[in-house]
Amino acid sequence: MTKGTAAVPAVPPLEPKARFGDLVAAEWIKLWSLRSTPWAFAATVVLTLTITVFGAIADAQHYTGYDADHKAYFRSFGTLADAFSRGASTMVIVGAGAIGAITVLGECTTGMIRTTFAAVPARTSVMAAKLAVVTAATTLLGVACAFGSYAAAQAVLAGQDVAVGLGHPGMMRLLLASVLLAPVSALVGMGLAAVIRHSVLTIVATIALLFVVPSMLDDRSHFGVSLVHMTIPQAWDRLGHAPASSPQWPWTVWGAFLVLAVWVLVAAALTVFTTNHRDQ
Template sequence: MTAPTTKKMTAVPNLPPLEPRARFADLFAAEWIKLWSLRSTPWAFAATVVAVLATTIAGAVGDSQNYTTYDAPHQEYFRMFGAVGDSFSSGAATMLILGVGAIGAITVLGEYTSGMIRTTFTAVPARRSVMAAKVAVVTVATTVFGVALVLVSYGVTQAILSGDHASAGLGHHGVIRMLVASSVLAPVSALVGMGLAAVIRHSVLTIVVTIALFFILPSLLDSQKHLTVSILHMTILQAWGRIGFEQSTTARFPWTVTGACLVLAIWGLVSLVLAIFTSNHRDQ
């Protein structure tokens, strides 16, 4: 009679525990660190501040010097409208779009051009979650930045104009509208920069396309024809002007503030979708 055989037991190796999936808060924190670890980020924010404030201060100083030469009707007109416009002029809005749009593009191009995006996606395969966190970080940072910069610009310019009693307080007609419109301009421009960078993924070409789309194309459109004016109304700078100052360079073909708000919302939403959902197509 043979003895029963026993199966040989093999030792199970001690496997490391599976790491939990990264939470969105963790991804947000990681992207926040990435944003401020880029050497170009603080410089880009600082350059934008200098460019915007230099533009608004120069305009306020010039108008303050000219104010005493105006007759009574012109002084009244300036107090009603000009003082609000000096707080954040179209030139300042242009500087803000360029500066913050570049910051948005940098957050995407910084990883794609260096190849670090492959490391990021290897560590966190959920690409859309990574890009969504990147979008959230840029939106929060540029929104806070935009609000702070607009308030500083408003405070400095009104302090300059107050010497001639030509300043516009917060209760003045159109001031709050201007402050809100100019503040929103910052995150929208940053999202557009991110969306273009995510699609193009080339630094110089992204800059060229941004300038052409925001500034060169609108300057080529005829403001006296309905078709070209309709295209002009779909640009960010025109929408900002319509919301913030209830005016437009295309007065012959009026449009609503609601329509201008919708234009900015569409620009931001489309750019957000491009930044998040194009990450699955290629790594460079």
């Protein structure tokens, strides 16, 4: 440096921006660092399998008293219903919805979300990573519940020689719909949590939207049936069990898939983009 020349302060090198893969890894760690997460996953699986086993045991006990026609009907449709029942689907909806809500509320209610956004100002990327992690984790939850229920039911029904394989008509579609039920419900819980930001209100709203409201809808009119068809439980039921909620106004399998897709897109948009308009 020549005499009389002012010293130029050294400029610290800019830290590289967090890659999306890094954000996903961080969100995965945060998900499983919550004490409630393993318990919520385990409780959902255990309760789902319990409902399935007790239902299959009851049907297996009644099977010996059926006449020939009823036995034939059970072999075609009863085994399908026992593989993953409506009671099991309710448990997955409630459990996965609560898990999705908790993943957002865990940071928002403690204020840790401010620290996260201070470290990574790209809020949309953070929430997208959180969304990807929850989707992956609850999809695995759906696989465990659906195929675990199928295996448990067949083990029970094998005692009456009425167990069926995965090639049974409608079985794979039922299991696919049951697997999808978990991530769809979890994303709805995330979306509501991102909007409401209150633990009790979010859990109540999630259970009400996913379970209570659909059970209260009237399917005796075309308008009522249309509303029923827009619910997640009915979309799952259409894919797995029933041809329609009302034979007067049937709907298609692809229509049920479309309903699930719309729920996913709306919930994902609420989760990712509402944080841009909040103070935290």
